[in-house]
Structure formats: structure tokens, C-alpha cells
Amino acid sequence: MGYEPWYLDEAKQQEVVVWFLERRVNRSRRKGTGTLAERLERVMNMLRVRHRGRNYDDIMRILWVRANYGGYRAMAEHSGLRIGTVKQIVRRLDRVARELFGSESD
Numbered sequence: 594m595g596y597e598p599w600y601l602d603e604a605k606q607q608e609v610v611v612w613f614l615e616r617r618v619n620r621s622r623r624k625g626t627g628t629l630a631e632r633l634e635r636v637m638n639m640l641r642v643r644h645r646g647r648n649y650d651d652i653m654r655i656l657w658v659r660a661n662y663g664g665y666r667a668m669a670e671h672s673g674l675r676i677g678t679v680k681q682i683v684r685r686l687d688r689v690a691r692e693l694f695g696s697e698s699d
Contacts, residue, residue: 599690600656609690610652611636616689617648652686655679 599605607629614636615625625632640646654672662668668683669676 599694601660606656609686609693613686613689652682655682
């Protein structure tokens, strides 16, 4: 009926990506404090300091292709990453979405 995957909803997508990157940067399972925009800015600054600023852009490209086309090969070609890397990122993002939103995110 009104079901929509998490990666098609802009707000859910942003929340999942920010928490995923926070976990990656901080090596912690807890969420950061502050608003979503503040958390994103903090994570982006940390990624830039570590010379990993492409991570956010790659993830957003992968999610755009997933929403529009859906194939791992297309996601890999569009982001410039290997297929195995894309699969790993997508599976990790799905796991984070399940933790955040429960069964509605499948």
C-alpha cells in the first residue's frame, strides 16, 4: 500500500547514510549528538581530514543508481568502485537501516 524502501525516502536515506558514516569514522555503534545536519557536517569534516571525502559522494551515487536502476554492476560503474565493494556497502547500509527502522526498511 504505502510501502517505500528506505533508500527512496530522502529523510530515511540521509539518516542511514549519516549513521553509517558515523559508525565508520568513530568506530562506535552509538549515534552522535545534534541535529542530522550537524552530524553530517561533523562526519564530512572528519572524512576530509582523513582524506576520505569521496566516501559520502560514492554512497550517494550508489543509492541513486539503486533507486533508479537497481543492479550492482550499474552501481559499480556509476560510482567507480568494484562490484564487491558496492555489494559490501549496500549490505552494510541495509543492516543499518534495519537497526534504525526495524522491519519496515526491507
